[in-house]
Amino acid sequence: MAVSKRIVLRFPGRLVDRPIVSRLVRDYNLDFNILKASVTPEEEGLLVLELSGKQSDYDKGIRYLTETGVRIQALSQDVTRNEERCTHCGACLTICPTGAFGRELQTLRVIFDNEKCLACGLCIKTCPPRAMELHF
Amino acid sequence: MAKTINEINEKINKGEAVVVTANEIIDFVKEKGIEKAAQEVDVVTTGTFGPMCSSSAYINVGHTSPRMKLGGGRVLLNDVPAYTGLAAVDLLIGATAIPDDDPRNKIHPGEFNYGGGHIIEDLVAGNDIRLEATAYGTDCYPKRKLETWINISDINDAVLFNMRNAYQNYNVAVNLSEKTIYTYMGMLKPNLGNASYSSAGQLSPLLNDPYYRTIGIGTKIFLGGGIGFVAWHGTQHNPNVLRTENGVPRRSAGTLAVMGDLKQMNQRWLVGTSMLGYGCTITVGIGVPIPILSEEVLQYTTVTDDDILAPVVDYSRAYPQMQPDVIDEVSYAQLKSGQITIQGKKVATASLSSYPRAVEIASTLKEWILNGKFLLTDPVAPLPGIESGITFRPLKERPIED
Numbered sequence: 001m002a003v004s005k006r007i008v009l010r011f012p013g014r015l016v017d018r019p020i021v022s023r024l025v026r027d028y029n030l031d032f033n034i035l036k037a038s039v040t041p042e043e044e045g046l047l048v049l050e051l052s053g054k055q056s057d058y059d060k061g062i063r064y065l066t067e068t069g070v071r072i073q074a075l076s077q078d079v080t081r082n083e084e085r086c087t088h089c090g091a092c093l094t095i096c097p098t099g100a101f102g103r104e105l106q107t108l109r110v111i112f113d114n115e116k117c118l119a120c121g122l123c124i125k126t127c128p129p130r131a132m133e134l135h136f
Numbered sequence: 137m138a139k140t141i142n143e144i145n146e147k148i149n150k151g152e153a154v155v156v157t158a159n160e161i162i163d164f165v166k167e168k169g170i171e172k173a174a175q176e177v178d179v180v181t182t183g184t185f186g187p188m189c190s191s192s193a194y195i196n197v198g199h200t201s202p203r204m205k206l207g208g209g210r211v212l213l214n215d216v217p218a219y220t221g222l223a224a225v226d227l228l229i230g231a232t233a234i235p236d237d238d239p240r241n242k243i244h245p246g247e248f249n250y251g252g253g254h255i256i257e258d259l260v261a262g263n264d265i266r267l268e269a270t271a272y273g274t275d276c277y278p279k280r281k282l283e284t285w286i287n288i289s290d291i292n293d294a295v296l297f298n299m300r301n302a303y304q305n306y307n308v309a310v311n312l313s314e315k316t317i318y319t320y321m322g323m324l325k326p327n328l329g330n331a332s333y334s335s336a337g338q339l340s341p342l343l344n345d346p347y348y349r350t351i352g353i354g355t356k357i358f359l360g361g362g363i364g365f366v367a368w369h370g371t372q373h374n375p376n377v378l379r380t381e382n383g384v385p386r387r388s389a390g391t392l393a394v395m396g397d398l399k400q401m402n403q404r405w406l407v408g409t410s411m412l413g414y415g416c417t418i419t420v421g422i423g424v425p426i427p428i429l430s431e432e433v434l435q436y437t438t439v440t441d442d443d444i445l446a447p448v449v450d451y452s453r454a455y456p457q458m459q460p461d462v463i464d465e466v467s468y469a470q471l472k473s474g475q476i477t478i479q480g481k482k483v484a485t486a487s488l489s490s491y492p493r494a495v496e497i498a499s500t501l502k503e504w505i506l507n508g509k510f511l512l513t514d515p516v517a518p519l520p521g522i523e524s525g526i527t528f529r530p531l532k533e534r535p536i537e538d
Binding site: 085087089090091092093103109125126130 | 332412490
């Protein structure tokens with residue numbers, strides 16, 4: 001069975017200069033698409049990937065990453081909406097490249113579907129009341 | 137069948153008033169007919185909740201000991217400069233003010249995360265605000281430097297005073313150029329990549345009273361979650377625009393200046409707002425009750441999103457260059473459907489004003505009236521109408537020669 005998941009990888013400083021992700025392709029037959037990458041001043045590495053392949057390969061790849069010392073989080077938890085701050089104006093609707101925002105038909109309330117979210121961050125700065133939050 | 141506001145207030149006091157929102161009145165009149173509905177309905181409530189830049193709060197912080205003349209001095213509230221050109225301890229903070237060290241658009245697009253609108257929100261939320269001031273000393277006001285926390289509960293006065301709110305209709309913004317632009321109507325993607333609008337349409341106060349028959353100076357309103365009043369017509373009030381056969385303006389037209397005691401307002405309805413690449417502002421909640429004094433007044437409140445047309449304007453060129461060009465007109469029904477067609481292209485729409493919150497305001501005001509908590513007022517003077525001859529003028533620039 002094929003799977004495709006978006007995950008957040010955190011590399012402790014000691015792993016930042018080692019080739020790790022490339023082994024997912026070479027040894028585990030997985031494809032990846034880098035959505036975001038950064039190295040913080042404390043030299044912790046952060047990588048947001050869309051990882052796809054066979055379920056069995058995926059599981060082995062994740063086990064390999066974990067054993068190496070990489071911390072893994074599911075991406076869908078990482079962009080959240082502050083429900084107190086959201087005014088349901090809808091400014092985000094045409095900004096989001098993946099269509100993660102929609103409207104309830106009758107009420108026009110804004111729905112955020114973080115399954116569709118790529119964590120690109122465009123909504124963070126374009127949300128007028130700043131209700132969208134990025135957590136890594 | 138003409139009613140008076142006094143008669144309506146008597147019914148409100150007895151708990152007998154019939155109050156419906158500007159959404160509900162549409163089907164109500166369809167069902168009962170205008171004549172019967174006008175007899176039955178006493179008040180139609182409206183609402184709008186959108187970014188409104190010409191908003192401000194003035195505060196009187198009380199006197200220090202020894203006294204200090206903040207007037208003519210320099211005052212920062214959470215680093216945001218306040219206007220001090222008033223008496224000793226009166227200050228005014230405008231929604232678009234930003235800290236001196238905000239990078240603005242030096243790294244474009246600037247984020248504008250905190251400004252005057254956020255100060256007003258923090259005030260109304262009861263949050264402490266850091267006040268830093270310097271002033272020149274005088275014999276009667278010797279103190280020259282001040283750093284203190286202030287809180288809305290401790291200061292003498294805090295009054296919301298908005299010189300232009302509740303625009304009667306507004307532009308739909310698009311971008312015909314080939315690069316993304318950042319405007320007060322939000323981020324506009326190139327080549328008609330999106331369209332943004334900002335009106336509650338059939339729920340919006342002045343679109344339900346297009347000729348200002350009932351809304352006037354002294355009209356009591358829902359403002360920022362509390363009670364406020366229409367203080368004057370708003371700046372740029374422009375009754376003389378194109379209108380449909382029903383009298384509904386097809387361009388941005390009338391505006392309201394409103395005020396009220398900030399101390400009884402609520403953070404939910406005064407939200408500090410940031411427009412990427414543009415600046416800071418505040419999103420304001422306003423609801424106006426329309427007393428159904430006649431069939432004519434009622435007829436106007438039955439306006440629907442299909443009847444209200446908004447002009448589509450190019451914010452990459454026509455708007456900044458003060459060109460009057462309107463690309464097209466679209467209805468709020470089309471805008472609220474999520475997609476309009478401009479120059480043959482399907483364009484996704486987004487709103488800057490919150491329709492769900494506008495509905496909530498109209499419903500809240502309805503509840504207040506039904507519960508006898510909110511009586512209507514007779515305006516003391518009307519807003520200028522078409523007969524006033526007021527038009528909206530550009531600045532006549534006259535070069536200053538040496």
